[in-house]
Amino acid sequence: MKADLTISEVRKGLKTREFSAVELMQYFLSRIEQYSALNAYVTLDTEKALAAAKEADERIAAGEDLPLLGVPLAIKDLFCTKGMKTTACSKILSEFVPEYESTVTQNLLDDGAVFIGKTNMDEFAMGSSNITSCFGACFLPYRKKSAPDVPLVPGGSSGGSATAVASDLCIAATGSDTGGSVRQPAAFSGLVGIKPTYGLCSRWGMVAFASSLDQAGPLTKCVEDAAIMLRSMAGYDPKDSTSANVEIPDYASFLGQSIKGMKIGIAKEYTDGLNNENMAMFERAKSWLVDAGCELVDISLKTTPYALPAYYIIAPAEASSNLARYDGVRYSKRAEHYDNIDELYTNSRSEGFGEEVKRRILTGTYVLSAGYYDAYYTKALKIQKMIKDDFRDNAFSKVDLILTMTSPNTAFGVEESTQMSPTDMYLNDIFTVNSNIAGLPAISVPAGLSNDGLPMGVQLIGNHFRECDIFKVAHVLEVAANFFDKRQKIIKI
Ligand code: GLN
Numbered sequence: 427m428k429a430d431l432t433i434s435e436v437r438k439g440l441k442t443r444e445f446s447a448v449e450l451m452q453y454f455l456s457r458i459e460q461y462s463a464l465n466a467y468v469t470l471d472t473e474k475a476l477a478a479a480k481e482a483d484e485r486i487a488a489g490e491d492l493p494l495l496g497v498p499l500a501i502k503d504l505f506c507t508k509g510m511k512t513t514a515c516s517k518i519l520s521e522f523v524p525e526y527e528s529t530v531t532q533n534l535l536d537d538g539a540v541f542i543g544k545t546n547m548d549e550f551a552m553g554s555s556n557i558t559s560c561f562g563a564c565f566l567p568y569r570k571k572s573a574p575d576v577p578l579v580p581g582g583s584s585g586g587s588a589t590a591v592a593s594d595l596c597i598a599a600t601g602s603d604t605g606g607s608v609r610q611p612a613a614f615s616g617l618v619g620i621k622p623t624y625g626l627c628s629r630w631g632m633v634a635f636a637s638s639l640d641q642a643g644p645l646t647k648c649v650e651d652a653a654i655m656l657r658s659m660a661g662y663d664p665k666d667s668t669s670a671n672v673e674i675p676d677y678a679s680f681l682g683q684s685i686k687g688m689k690i691g692i693a694k695e696y697t698d699g700l701n702n703e704n705m706a707m708f709e710r711a712k713s714w715l716v717d718a719g720c721e722l723v724d725i726s727l728k729t730t731p732y733a734l735p736a737y738y739i740i741a742p743a744e745a746s747s748n749l750a751r752y753d754g755v756r757y758s759k760r761a762e763h764y765d766n767i768d769e770l771y772t773n774s775r776s777e778g779f780g781e782e783v784k785r786r787i788l789t790g791t792y793v794l795s796a797g798y799y800d801a802y803y804t805k806a807l808k809i810q811k812m813i814k815d816d817f818r819d820n821a822f823s824k825v826d827l828i829l830t831m832t833s834p835n836t837a838f839g840v841e842e843s844t845q846m847s848p849t850d851m852y853l854n855d856i857f858t859v860n861s862n863i864a865g866l867p868a869i870s871v872p873a874g875l876s877n878d879g880l881p882m883g884v885q886l887i888g889n890h891f892r893e894c895d896i897f898k899v900a901h902v903l904e905v906a907a908n909f910f911d912k913r914q915k916i917i918k919i
Contacts, residue, residue: 427445427449427450427453429457429594430594430647430913431597432597432647432648432650432651433494433497433597433598433646433650433651433654433655434650434651434654436450436496436497436498436597437493437495437496437497440482440486440495440496441486446479446483446496447479447480447482447483447486447496447498447540448476448479448480448483450479450496450498451475451476451478451479451498451540451542452476454498454542454595454596455470455472455475455476455542457593457594457595458470458542458543458595461567461593461595463565464564464565464567464589464593464595465546465561465562465563465564465565465586465589466500466545466546466564466586466587466589466590466593466595467500467542467543467544467545467546467586467590467595468503468513468515468543468544468545468546468559468561468586469503469510469511469513469543469544470542470543470544471510471543474509474510475498475540475541475542475543478540478541479496479498479540482495482496482538482540483496485538490538492537492538493537493538493654493657493658494534494537494538494539494654494655494658495537495538495539496538496540497538497539497540497597497598498539498540498541498542498596498597499534499539499540499541499542499596499597499598499599499600500541500542500543500544500545500586500587500590500591500595500596500598500599500600501531501541501543501544501545501587501599501600502544502545502547502584502586502587502599502600502601502602503515503544503545503546503547503586504547504550504551504602504632504633505528505530505531505600505602505631505632505633505642506524506526506527506528506531506631506632506633507524507527507528507531507541507544508524508525508526508527509523509524510523510524510541510544511523511544512524512544512633513544513560514547514549514550514551514633515546515547515548515549515550515558515559515560515561516549516550516560516778516779516780516783517560517759517777517778517779517780518752518758518759518774518775518778518779519633519752519758519759520560520759521759522758524631526631527631528628528630528631528632529627529628529630529631529661529663529665529666530600530627530628530631530632530642530659531600531631532631533658533659533660533661534600534655534658534659536658537658539658542590542595542596545584545586545587545589545590545599546559546561546564546585546586546589547559547582547583547584547585547586547587548582548583548585548607548782549779549780549782549783550633550635550745550749550783551583551584551602551604551607551633551635551640552583552635552745552782552783552786553582553583553782553851554581554582554583554606554607554610554851554852554854554855555579555581555582555585555838555840555843555851555854556579556580556581556582556583556585556586556611557579557582557840557843557844558582558583558780558781558782558783559585559586560780563577563579563840564579564580564585564586564589565577565578565579565580565589565840565919566578566579566580566581566588566589566592566614566615566837567589567592567593567615567918567919568592568615568616568837568879568880568881568916568917568918568919569879569917569918569919570878570879570880570917571878571879571917572878573839574917576839576841577839577840577841577919578614578837578838578839578840578880579614579837579838579839579840579843580592580611580614580615580837581610581611581612581613581614581615581833581837581854582607582610582611583602583604583607583611584599584601584602584603584607584608584611584619584645585611587599587600587601587611587645588601588611588612588614588615588617588619588645589615591615591617591645591646591647592615592616592617597647597651598644598645598646598647598651598652598655599644599645599646600642600643600644600645600655600659601619601642601643601644601645602632602635602640602641602642602643603619603621603640603641603642603643603858603862604635604636604639604640604641604741604862605639605737605741605855605858605859605862606621606832606833606854606855606857606858606859606862608620608621608643608644608645608870609621609832609833609858609868609869609870609883609885610832610833610854610855610858610870611645612645612832612870612872612883613832613833613836613870613872613881613882613883613885614833614836614837614880614881614883615645615837615881616872616881616883616909616912616913616916617645617646617647617870617872617881618645618646618647618648618649618651618652618869618870618871618872618900618904619643619644619645619646619652619869619870620643620644620652620656620867620868620869620870620893620896621641621643621858621861621862621867621868621869622641622642622643622656622660622867622893623641623670623865623866623867623890623891623892623893624638624639624641624668624862624865625668625669625670625865626641626656626660626670626672626674626867626891626893627641627642627643627656627659627660627661628642628661628662628663628665628666628669629641629642629666629668629669630663630665630666630669634744634748635741635744635745635748636740636741636742636743636744636745636748637668637744637748638668638740638744639737639740639741639744639862639863641862642659643656643659644656644659648904648910649681649869649871649897649900649901649904650678650681650901652869652897652900653677653678653680653681653897654677654678656677656893657674657675657676657677657678660674661674670891672891675893675894677893677894677897678897680894680895680897680898680901681897681898681901682901683898684718684719685715685718685719685720685898685899685902686718686719686720687719687720687721688719688720688721688826688827688895688898688899689720689721689723689824689825689826689827690712690715690720690721690722690723690825690826690827690828690829690899691723691724691725691821691824691825691827691828691829692712692722692723692724692725692828692829693725693726693727693730693821693828693830694724694726695726695727695728695730695731696727696730696828696830696831696857697830700831700834701834703876703877703882704831704834704882707831707873707874707876707882707884708829708830708831708884710873710874711829711873711884711903711907712829714902714903714906714907715829715899715902715903717906718902718906720899723824723825725820725821725824725825725828726820727816727817727820727821727828727860728816728820729809729812729813729816730816730860732809732812732813733809733813733859733860733863734852734853734855734856734859735806735809736806736809736810736813736863737855737859737862737863738789738852739789739793739802739803739805739806740803740806740807740810740863741786741790742786742787742789742790742793743790743793743794743803743806744790745783745786745787745790746786746787746788746789746790746791746794747790747794749779749783749787752774752775752778752779753771753774753775754770754771754773754774754775754778755770755771758774758778759774759778760774761773761774761776761777761778782848785848793806810863810864813860813863813864814863814864814865817860817864817866822889826888826889826892826895826899827886827887827888827892827895827896827899828886828887828888829884829885829886830857830884830885830887831857831882831883831884831885832857832858832870832882832883832884832885833854833857833858833882833883834853834854834856834857835854836876836878836880836881836882837880837881857885858885860887861887865890866887866888866889866890867887867888867890867891867892867893867896868885868886868887868888868896869885869886869896869897869900870883870884870885871883871884871885871886871900871903871904871907872904872907872909872912873903873907873909874907874909874912875912875915875916879915879916879917880916881909881916884903886899886900886903
């Protein structure tokens with residue numbers, strides 16, 4: 427069996443009986459065992475997975491045809507899955523088995539997908555390296571040419587999903603993106619990752635981090651798979667009051683369409699200070715778009731430097747409120763030892779949350795407290811408004827899409843990441859948070875390899891609900907980059 431099958435190859439193979447859904451599932455389960463040291467999955471239920479695959483085979487035999495029928499997917503452990511543990515990789519949720527299915531995963535099931543298991547992630551999706559998971563680090567299947575013995579992170583917070591897709595331990599995976607958690611791991615791992623417009627995917631049944639920024643998105647091997655996955659994941663849901671009631675087009679039908687005449691914004695705020703390697707990659711991506719007939723337009727988004735500080739006020743503020751419910755009484759694991767009610771709360775939270783989560787709760791509580799609320803939180807919301815206006819007035823009134831690098835760096839060492847200061851870690855999101863703050867859709871597409879042989883991604887940011895533009899142009903970049911061939915040159919473990 428070919429390990430790096432795409433969704434359409436799987437669908438074809440299943441229809442022509444080249445392989446069955448059960449065979450496919452068995453194949454992935456054995457690979458997961460073989461590569462268990464990568465720590466991509468945190469919960470597996472092999473019996474359930476094989477039973478779902480068997481059911482898919484029966485439906486295929488009965489002539490059913492659905493976009494994901496029999497396709498084995500991995501699910502980030504922040505989507506509630508009925509009857510299957512959902513921990514958000516936090517000790518505090520280590521015993522949580524949901525009674526219900528998240529809307530996004532239900533949509534995928536309704537389209538025939540079969541779930542392999544739940545993937546590793548940063549605790550409560552807070553992080554850029556997957557090292558804050560209570561299940562331990564997760565590893566990129568690739569290595570630097572200059573340091574083939576140094577284990578690298580797959581990025582975060584959807585690190586397990588990225589590793590699972592990049593290591594061919596599933597066909598595609600779900601992720602979530604509050605400040606870059608789909609796109610940065612996609613860039614580190616040589617994958618495609620899209621964060622849709624805020625409201626396109628329902629947040630119902632997703633463990634909340636920062637509700638005004640959280641969005642689900644797929645991590646896939648190619649643009650077509652991302653288009654297929656997103657179409658299934660998206661859709662109006664009355665159970666999420668921020669869900670958008672919009673038509674979901676067949677995104678895959680836009681691939682291959684001409685992009686001649688499209689205007690692509692190049693914002694100097696995203697390129698000033700890029701290192702040489704990033705700059706060279708960015709120039710190459712620009713030239714591919716020019717070759718395809720796009721017009722490059724210089725734009726300036728002056729609010730760009732304020733997005734990261736605003737994010738690190740708004741996101742912790744919302745997190746401190748969302749995470750208040752985990753107190754050992756209403757929700758979550760209760761501490762074993764306590765003498766009174768205060769200790770019950772304190773011990774449950776102190777033992778249940780990891781360090782980064784505590785840092786965010788403290789920051790969030792501080793910026794929301796009387797006396798500091800206006801100085802920090804209200805100010806951050808004002809900046810958010812300015813950023814939104816800036817995109818509207820200085821970008822999307824002139825261009826269709828904005829091209830940027832996805833991340834200022836490539837994958838770093840697991841050890842190195844444990845020594846990074848929190849603020850150095852936060853800088854990973856410098857190019858990705860802006861679109862969350864403004865609710866805009868953005869994709870990361872693998873564009874090439876660094877001098878040290880690691881994947882690099884470029885990002886396209888679109889206007890609200892213009893995912894079709896994003897997919898169209900992303901596909902052109904994908905074809906020009908020819909990353910499928912380059913993938914063979916990466917040093918794998
Ligand atoms: N790295 C960012 C953070 O730690 C983004 C996380 C995310 O998108 N979930 O907040």
